[in-house]
Amino acid sequence: xxxxxxxxxxxxxxxxxxxxxxxRVATQRVVLFPEGDPLRLDNGxxxxxxxxxxxxxxxxxxxxTNAVVVCHALTGDAHAAGHHGDPERRGWWDVLIGPGxxxxxxxxxxxASNLLGGCRGTTGPSSIDPRRGExxxxxxxxxxxxxxxxxxxxxxxxxxxRRIHALVGGSLxxxxxxxxLLQAPEQIDRALIVAATARLSxxxxxxxxxxxxxxxxxxxxxxxxxxxxxxxxxAGLAAARMxxxxxxxxxQALETKFDRRRRDPDAPPPRDGHDWFAPDFEVEHYLxxxxxxxxxxFDALSYLYLTRVMDAFAPFERDDAAERLAALAGAGTEVLxxxxxxxxRFGPEHxxxxxxxxxxxxxxxxxxxxxxxxxxDSFLLPIDPYLREVAALLEA
Amino acid sequence: xxxxxxxxxxxxxxxxxxxxxxxRVATQRVVLFPEGDPLRLDNGxxxxxxxxxxxxxxxxxxxxTNAVVVCHALTGDAHAAGHHGDPERRGWWDVLIGPGxxxxxxxxxxxASNLLGGCRGTTGPSSIDPRRGExxxxxxxxxxxxxxxxxxxxxxxxxxxRRIHALVGGSLxxxxxxxxLLQAPEQIDRALIVAATARLSxxxxxxxxxxxxxxxxxxxxxxxxxxxxxxxxxAGLAAARMxxxxxxxxxQALETKFDRRRRDPDAPPPRDGHDWFAPDFEVEHYLxxxxxxxxxxFDALSYLYLTRVMDAFAPFERDDAAERLAALAGAGTEVLxxxxxxxxRFGPEHxxxxxxxxxxxxxxxxxxxxxxxxxxDSFLLPIDPYLREVAALLEA
Numbered sequence: 001x002x003x004x005x006x007x008x009x010x011x012x013x014x015x016x017x018x019x020x021x022x023x024r025v026a027t028q029r030v031v032l033f034p035e036g037d038p039l040r041l042d043n044g045x046x047x048x049x050x051x052x053x054x055x056x057x058x059x060x061x062x063x064x065t066n067a068v069v070v071c072h073a074l075t076g077d078a079h080a081a082g083h084h085g086d087p088e089r090r091g092w093w094d095v096l097i098g099p100g101x102x103x104x105x106x107x108x109x110x111x112a113s114n115l116l117g118g119c120r121g122t123t124g125p126s127s128i129d130p131r132r133g134e135x136x137x138x139x140x141x142x143x144x145x146x147x148x149x150x151x152x153x154x155x156x157x158x159x160x161x162r163r164i165h166a167l168v169g170g171s172l173x174x175x176x177x178x179x180x181l182l183q184a185p186e187q188i189d190r191a192l193i194v195a196a197t198a199r200l201s202x203x204x205x206x207x208x209x210x211x212x213x214x215x216x217x218x219x220x221x222x223x224x225x226x227x228x229x230x231x232x233x234x235a236g237l238a239a240a241r242m243x244x245x246x247x248x249x250x251x252q253a254l255e256t257k258f259d260r261r262r263r264d265p266d267a268p269p270p271r272d273g274h275d276w277f278a279p280d281f282e283v284e285h286y287l288x289x290x291x292x293x294x295x296x297x298f299d300a301l302s303y304l305y306l307t308r309v310m311d312a313f314a315p316f317e318r319d320d321a322a323e324r325l326a327a328l329a330g331a332g333t334e335v336l337x338x339x340x341x342x343x344x345r346f347g348p349e350h351x352x353x354x355x356x357x358x359x360x361x362x363x364x365x366x367x368x369x370x371x372x373x374x375x376x377d378s379f380l381l382p383i384d385p386y387l388r389e390v391a392a393l394l395e396a
Numbered sequence: 397x398x399x400x401x402x403x404x405x406x407x408x409x410x411x412x413x414x415x416x417x418x419x420r421v422a423t424q425r426v427v428l429f430p431e432g433d434p435l436r437l438d439n440g441x442x443x444x445x446x447x448x449x450x451x452x453x454x455x456x457x458x459x460x461t462n463a464v465v466v467c468h469a470l471t472g473d474a475h476a477a478g479h480h481g482d483p484e485r486r487g488w489w490d491v492l493i494g495p496g497x498x499x500x501x502x503x504x505x506x507x508a509s510n511l512l513g514g515c516r517g518t519t520g521p522s523s524i525d526p527r528r529g530e531x532x533x534x535x536x537x538x539x540x541x542x543x544x545x546x547x548x549x550x551x552x553x554x555x556x557x558r559r560i561h562a563l564v565g566g567s568l569x570x571x572x573x574x575x576x577l578l579q580a581p582e583q584i585d586r587a588l589i590v591a592a593t594a595r596l597s598x599x600x601x602x603x604x605x606x607x608x609x610x611x612x613x614x615x616x617x618x619x620x621x622x623x624x625x626x627x628x629x630x631a632g633l634a635a636a637r638m639x640x641x642x643x644x645x646x647x648q649a650l651e652t653k654f655d656r657r658r659r660d661p662d663a664p665p666p667r668d669g670h671d672w673f674a675p676d677f678e679v680e681h682y683l684x685x686x687x688x689x690x691x692x693x694f695d696a697l698s699y700l701y702l703t704r705v706m707d708a709f710a711p712f713e714r715d716d717a718a719e720r721l722a723a724l725a726g727a728g729t730e731v732l733x734x735x736x737x738x739x740x741r742f743g744p745e746h747x748x749x750x751x752x753x754x755x756x757x758x759x760x761x762x763x764x765x766x767x768x769x770x771x772x773d774s775f776l777l778p779i780d781p782y783l784r785e786v787a788a789l790l791e792a
Contacts, residue, residue, distance in 0.1 A: 043665040125669060138669030202650035202679045203642065209680045210638035213687070214610050216673055217631030224669060235613030235632065242606035243639050246599065254598035260710065269439040273521060273534030273620060273697070276704055277612055283598045284605045291609070301669070308672055314656065 021090065021098035022082030022105060027053050027121060032154045035130065039116075039151065045141035049130070052155050053078045053121020054113035057097065058105035064162035068103050068394070069152065070112040071169030071176040074244075074306050075298055077120035080112035081105070095382040096168075102391040108165060115176075116151040117143050117306055119299035126227045126299045137224035143305060145172075145179045145313045152176070153184060166394050168192040170379030171346065172306065175313055178354065182315055182324040185331035190393055194338035194386075195379040197350035198357065199314050204345065207247055208307045211240035215300045224301055237300045238291035245290045250342035250375030258283040316357050325361030336393045338368045338386065340378035366393075417486065417494035418478030418501060423449050423517060428550045431526065435512075435547065441537035445526065448551050449474045449517020450509035453493065454501035460558035464499050464790070465548065466508040467565030467572040470640075470702050471694055473516035476508035477501070491778040492564075498787040504561060511572075512547040513539050513702055515695035522623045522695045532697075533620035539701060541568075541575045541709045548572070549580060562790050564588040566775030567742060568702065571709055574750065578711055578720040581727035586789055590734035590782075591775040593746035594753065595710050600741065603643055604703045607636035611696045620697055633696045634687035641686045646738035646771030654679035712753050721757030732789045734764045734782065736774035762789075 031051045033039040038048035055078045060067065070080050070093065081097035083090050097103040097110055114122035117140070125140035132139075156164065167188050169177040174196025181191055197204070215221055218236030226232035246254075261282045270276035279285045315321060335358060339351035348369050355367045370386045372378040378386070427447045429435040434444035451474045456463065466476050466489065477493035479486050493499040493506055510518035513536070521536035528535075552560065563584050565573040570592025577587055593600070611617055614632030622628035642650075657678045666672035675681045711717060731754060735747035744765050751763045766782045768774040774782070 043667060045667070141668050142666035142672045199656065201647060202654040202656065202677070203647040205656070205677050206638075206642045206650060206679050206683055209675075209677075209683055210635060210642060212673060213638055213683075214631070214635035217634055219615055219631065235610070235615065236635070238613055239606060239610035239632070239635055242602075242609055246602045246606060251597060251599040254602060258598040260595065260598065260601070270538035271439060271441070272537050273700065276538045277608060277700060279605075281598070281601050281605075281707070283602050287602055287605055287609075304669065304673060311677065 021094055021101070022057055023087075024085060025055055025057060025079070025082035025091070026084070027055050027078050029053050029121060030155070030158060032151060032158060039147075041141055041147045042144040043142055047123070047141055050116065050123045050151060051121075051127075052113050052116075052123075052151060054111060054155060055079060055082075055091075056112075056159070057081055057110040058108055060109040060160060064160050065165065066107065066109050067156065067159075067161040067164050068108040068110045068166045068168060069156055069161075069164055070097070070103075070110060071152065071167070071173035071180075072112065072115065073169070073171035073173045074303075074310075075294070076173070077118065078112050078114045078122075081110070092380060095380070096387065096390060102387045103166075103168065103394060104391075108394070109161075111156060111159060111161070113152055113155050115306065116148050117302060117309065119302040120297075122151075124299070125224070125301035125305055135227035137227060137301065140301070140305065143309050145175055145309055146183060148309065149176055149180045149183055153180070162187075164188045166190040166192065168390070169196070170194040171196055171376065172310055175310065179313070179315060181328050181333060181335065185328040185333050188331065188333045190334045190336075190396065192336045192338065192390055192393060193351075193354065194336075195340060195343055195346050195351075195376055196354065197346040198316055198354040199350075200311055205311050207243065208311060211243050212304055212307060214239040214243070215304060221300065227299075227301070233300045234295055237298070237303060238295060240303060241291045241294040241298075242287045245287060247345050248376045250344065250373060252342055252373045253375050254283055256373065258286065322361070325358070325363065328358070329362035329364075332364060334393065334396060335363055335365045336368065336389065337365055338370060338379075338389065340370050340372040340375070340383075342373050343376045343378060345376040417490055417497070418453055419483075420481060421451055421453060421475070421478035421487070422480070423451050423474050425449050425517060426551070426554060428547060428554060435543070437537055437543045438540040439538055443519070443537055446512065446519045446547060447517075447523075448509050448512075448519070448547060450507060450551060451475055451478075451487075452508075452555070453477055453506040454504050456505040456556055460556050461561065462503065462505050463552065463555075463557040463560050464504040464506045464562045464564060465552055465557075465560055466493070466499075466506060467548065467563070467569035467576075468508065468511065469565070469567035469569045470699075470706075471690070472569070473514065474508050474510045474518075477506070488776060491776070492783065492786060498783045499562075499564065499790060500787075504790070505557075507552060507555060507557070509548055509551050511702065512544050513698060513705065515698040516693075518547075520695070521620070521697035521701055531623035533623060534697075536697070536701065539705050541571055541705055542579060544705065545572055545576045545579055549576070558583075560584045562586040562588065564786070565592070566590040567592055567772065568706055571706065575709070575711060577724050577729060577731065581724040581729050584727070584729045586730045586732075586792065588732045588734065588786055588789060589747075589750065590732075591736060591739055591742050591747075591772055592750065593742040594712055594750040595746075596707055601707050603639065604707060607639050608700055608703060610635040610639070611700060617696065623695075623697070629696045630691055633694070633699060634691060636699060637687045637690040637694075638683045641683060643741050644772045646740065646769060648738055648769045649771050650679055652769065654682065718757070721754065721759065724754070725758035725760075728760060730789065730792060731759060731761045732764065732785065733761055734766060734775075734785065736766050736768040736771070736779075738769050739772045739774060741772040
């Protein structure tokens with residue numbers, strides 16, 4: 001069985017594949033939990049249908065043992081690598097995934113899917129509630145990271161995977177990897193948890209709360225009933241994204257990229273409030289661009305749901321934590337826990353605590369603290385020592 | 397001439413004054429620039445009337461040489477110390493100012509005024525524009541920190557002050573102190589600049605932009621015409637305050653105070669979005685409280701104006717910087733530049749750059765890096781080494 005969404009026809013003959021990455025890929029959809037076979041969530045609710053958007057790259061071997069499963073972060077989607085028609089606009093983890101890359105699609109069968117609760121093809125709060133024939137809105141059930149993982153496990157099974165060669169994810173993606181390791185380690189040979197945490201700090205929660213409140217208090221949110229009816233909480237979602245984005249990059253990265261440069265240094269002094277609050281500094285233009293493009297591709301309800309999922313995650317504080325950790329140690333999964341020096345969202349101290357808990361339980365853990373000036377988003381960037389370490393993990 | 401707003405009658409005889417602080421005080425108002433004598437702003441605009449709300453504590457000596465002038469931060473006001481009727485609700489710098497305190501009101505004549513552009517009694521964008529008989533809104537002129545200082549200089553002169561014994565301020569207040577030192581150092585004997593900066597970083601600007609955009613994009617902002625017409629951009633202002641507040645406290649402070657404690661740890665798991673986004677963690681309750689009380693006392697237009705004033709401030713990059721610095725060195729003013737270890741808004745590196753520029757020009761500077769876990773807001777807190785250093789500055 002081949003799950004090949006790669007169309008390699010647009011790669012010129014003679015060009016080394018490793019230099020060009022994947023070609024054109026396509027997102028597919030599958031209903032994993034139809035109305036007669038609903039998903040049971042952690043809070044007891046039943047959800048159906050659950051449709052999942054996913055992409056695959058490379059070919060599954062006959063034994064079903066060469067899968068690499070990619071878990072995405074808060075605002076990611078199934079389009080992890082390659083392109084959808086414009087070779088300049090590539091998937092969010094294209095630096096990591098492709099022929100000859102750290103996650104080598106010539107060898108591994110890569111699966112990336114959009115999260116439960118998302119808005120990029122997988123069932124989420126802006127999907128239609130079949131009972132009412134209208135978008136769920138806030139009627140969509142509350143989720144946990146364990147729920148997100150259950151859906152991905154069902155997808156992997158559906159695709160014929162018998163063993164997971166590697167499970168990889170950064171940020172919220174890394175949190176899913178951790179939960180998956182604690183939920184069902186026996187099937188997983190290797191795992192990458194990068195720029196992630198096993199426990200949001202009070203500051204982490206506070207920043208997410210501020211972002212969520214911008215959305216929840218926006219009159220356009222209309223108690224979650226905006227989907228299909230109006231523009232929605234665009235003001236709040238834009239502010240949430242700007243705030244979020246500042247926390248994804250380091251102070252040093254912003255300084256290096258923008259310092260205090262103004263787009264028009266020779267502009268006359270502002271006259272009054274009508275001309276004073278428009279973007280002036282380059283860093284402001286950058287944030288406006290981030291917000292504008294985010295509004296085009298992301299849904300406010302998914303933002304609320306997926307950030308709230310993160311707040312609650314505390315796997316080492318569960319009653320069954322010791323038992324789950326022991327099972328992971330017993331499975332012998334090789335775990336690489338990586339962090340980036342300038343990450344102030346889930347910085348090295350988060351990774352250290354996470355890795356220490358795994359080590360204490362006897363799991364096989366390699367810790368790597370990568371030096372990077374680019375902050376939390378470093379896990380998306382072509383930082384060579386990091387890419388080499390991921391490649392080594394997959395080869396081990 | 398006595399400017400005594402202290403009502404000491406509510407201090408019980410026998411109780412040491414130093415233990416109780418100032419008693420009841422009152423805010424006063426004065427028109428400094430009437431319609432016939434407008435204030436000329438940096439951008440060339442003329443503004444009148446300019447009314448200023450201020451408080452004074454203690455008594456001006458006959459020579460007019462014992463004044464301590466207090467500059468407030470972004471969301472402060474003229475009510476720096478004492479109380480307005482409820483002894484439990486005290487001015488924002490009460491830990492510093494009072495009988496026997498670091499700024500000893502038994503010896504010094506303390507002046508604190510609300511900023512130009514503010515909303516706590518001094519003329520600002522929500523004041524009535526006399527030309528139109530309506531609130532200014534965005535027609536209110538753009539301001540600079542130099543403009544804010546000009547108004548305070550006019551107040552100090554009006555009150556009969558000949559020399560300023562000490563000029564003190566934290567954060568935006570410290571930026572005003574710095575500008576005042578560069579604008580008119582000859583009258584100032586001592587100055588405290590604490591938790592301040594001479595140059596916002598790209599990250600500082602980005603955080604302020606995110607907060608402003610929450611307000612500007614809120615439909616309730618209505619292009620600044622909400623004053624007296626509607627509730628205004630309450631959603632945006634609340635989100636801005638929550639975001640801002642997270643940056644005023646350190647990660648460690650939030651961790652110590654709140655960790656991941658939930659108000660109701662035994663609550664059943666959330667069912668859906670209707671019950672999932674209400675405050676749950678204690679840190680969320682705290683932020684909601686901060687936002688609610690802020691909405692009751694602060695105006696969104698003033699928030700926009702006063703944060704934008706900070707963005708533009710870069711006194712050492714002006715063409716006349718060397719000349720102004722030389723004048724400060726020549727005046728011989730003693731400057732104490734203080735920072736707090738956990739401040740991530742205007743941390744020690746901001747103070748160090750500021751102090752280094754003053755030192756390089758030959759000014760008399762003492763640098764103090766105070767250890768504190770409480771972040772930017774430390775300058776408002778009773779941190780003994782800091783209070784002692786301020787007391788020593790005033791005694792020197």
